[in-house]
Amino acid sequence: xxxxxxxIKNGEVKQAIEKSGMELxxxxxxxxxxxxxxxKKKRIRQKALKRVFAQNEVVKEIxxxxxxxxxxxxxxxxxxxxxxxxxxxxxxxxxxxPVTFLLKLGKAHxxxxxxxxxxxxxEKEEFYKNKKLLENAIExxxxxxxxxxxxxxQEEVQAELDKRAKK
Numbered sequence: 001x002x003x004x005x006x007x008i009k010n011g012e013v014k015q016a017i018e019k020s021g022m023e024l025x026x027x028x029x030x031x032x033x034x035x036x037x038x039x040k041k042k043r044i045r046q047k048a049l050k051r052v053f054a055q056n057e058v059v060k061e062i063x064x065x066x067x068x069x070x071x072x073x074x075x076x077x078x079x080x081x082x083x084x085x086x087x088x089x090x091x092x093x094x095x096x097x098p099v100t101f102l103l104k105l106g107k108a109h110x111x112x113x114x115x116x117x118x119x120x121x122x123e124k125e126e127f128y129k130n131k132k133l134l135e136n137a138i139e140x141x142x143x144x145x146x147x148x149x150x151x152x153x154q155e156e157v158q159a160e161l162d163k164r165a166k167k
Contacts, residue, residue: 020063030062092157094138101160102134110141111151 017027031052037045044073052059094102101120106116117122127133142153 009157011028016059016063020067027062030065031059032133034062039047049054092154092161094135094142094157097135097160097164099131102138105153105156106134106138108156109145109149110138113141 017024024110028049034043035048035052039045093104103116103119103122106113110116115130115134116128118127119129119134122128142150144151
């Protein structure tokens with residue numbers, strides 16, 4: 001199958017399209033939409049495209065439109081990164097909480113952790129009554145939780161911390 005080629009005589013327009021990062025086919029469809037060309041006939045569409053390439057104003061409008069959508073995508077990506085960093089910083093510390101509460105938290109949110117499974121198992125000496133390992137494992141695993149379970153985890157820990165502060 002042959003690729004459709006469009007003869008662009010205006011070199012500035014061609015360079016501007018290449019710099020924008022969009023393909024020529026995408027540019028052509030956007031420009032035809034901009035001119036409200038609804039015909040499906042090849043000849044009519046090509047004539048309209050020749051007009052577009054001759055008019056720098058239409059080209060500039062389309063390229064500005066593409067740039068603004070690229071900026072929006074970049075802003076969304078940067079906001080996702082900021083949320084992820086804030087989420088990592090917002091993990092509540094579980095230091096100083098009682099073992100029974102930590103095990104309850106671990107069983108509710110992190111069932112697959114060996115520390116939680118084998119905390120009272122004397123045959124597993126590495127995990128047996130090792131509170132520091134339990135605290136570290138729960139804090140590290142909390143960073144990997146999804147948003148909803150993370151919120152539930154943080155609410156439980158905060159409620160326990162508040163309860164302990166009242167005493």
